[in-house]
Amino acid sequence: MTIHNLYIFDRNGTCLHYSEWNRKKQAGISKEEEYKLMYGMLFSIRSFVSKMSPLDMKDGFVAFQTSRYKLHYYETPTGIKIVMNTDLGVPNCRDILHQIYSTLYVEYIVKNPLCVLGETLQSELFNSRLDSFIRALPFFNVRAA
C-alpha cells in the first residue's frame, strides 16, 4: 500500500503544491501542462457528477479508481482542492485530506503573513511537515524502486 503523489490547487486552477513519493510513470507532458490537465479533469468530473447525480449531493465527487491507482479528492468551501493518488488498497481518505488542510495548510500557509495566497507555496516548513505527515501515514510504504 503506497502513496504516489499529492497535488494542491486553489480556486483559480493554480497548482499551489505538488510532491511525489513513489511515481513510476511520468505523464509525458511538462509539469505545467500536467497540472492544467489534472485541474481540468477534476473540474469536468465535478460538473459531470453534479449533472448525473440522481439526488442532491452533499460532498460531491470523492474518489475514482482505475486498474492501477486510486485518486482521492477533497475540496474546501473556499475552493482549495487536495488530490492524492494512492494504490488500490487504500480505503477512504477524506478525513486524511481534511487533516492535511486543517492542520498543515491552514496552520502553516494561511496563518503565515509572508505567504502570498494564490501563488505556488514557498514555505519550507510546510513542505517538510507535509512530507513527514505523509510518511507517518499507516498506508505509506516506499517500495524498493
Add this chain to the structure above:
Amino acid sequence: MAIFSVYVVNKAGGLIYQYDNYVPRAEVEKTFSFPLDLVLKIHDEKVVVSFGQRDGIRVGHAVLSINGVDVNGKYTAEGKDILEYLKDSSNYPVSIRFGRARLTSNEKLMLASMFHSLFAIGSQLSPEVGSSGIEMLETDMFKLHCFQTLTGIKFIVLADPRQSGVDGLLRKIYEIYSDFALKNPFYSLEMPIRCELFDQNLKSALEIAEKAGTFGPGS
C-alpha cells in the same frame, strides 16, 4: 439498493444505448404568496433556483410545474414567460413544484462523451505503468462503474454506493450485448442499439442484480 441507469458508449465516444432503471425524484410542491422569496434565474433553457433554500427546495432545483401544469422550458404550458409570470402579483397565490431537472437526451449524449474523454485522461495521468481508464467513480450519492471491452465499447452503470456485484453485472451486460445486439443481423456496429431482445434481457439482468446483490458465474 438500486441500479439507477445503464449507458453504453461506442469506440468513438458516442452514446449508443441508455436505460434509466430507477430514478429517485425528490420533488417539492408548495404554494407561494407574493413576493417570491426564492431568486430564480434562467440556466440552460430552464428556470432554476439561484438563491434561497427552504423546505426541501435547494439551489439548482428547477421549476417543474406551475399550478399543477408542467412547464415547457422557460415558458409555462400556455407560452407565458415564467419569470414575467412570477413577477406579476396578480397571479399569486401560485403553487410551484421544484425538483432536480431531468436530463434531456441531448444532455445524456454530451455527458456520455464527456465521460469517454475523462476515462482516457484518467489513464494518461496515471502515476503507475499500464493503468486502464476510470473503472469506478465514487460520490456520496452514487457509484459509477465502467467496463471497457477489448473493442473499445464502454458499459457504464450508475448504482447506489452500497450495491455489490456490479462488476459481475457489467460482464453480464457485455454478454447480453454480444448475444442480442452483435448477433442481430440487422444491427450495425457502433450504431444506436434498437434491439427488443437486448432491452428485455437487460431489464431482467438488472432485476436479478438488484435482488441478489451479486452475480454468480454462468448465470
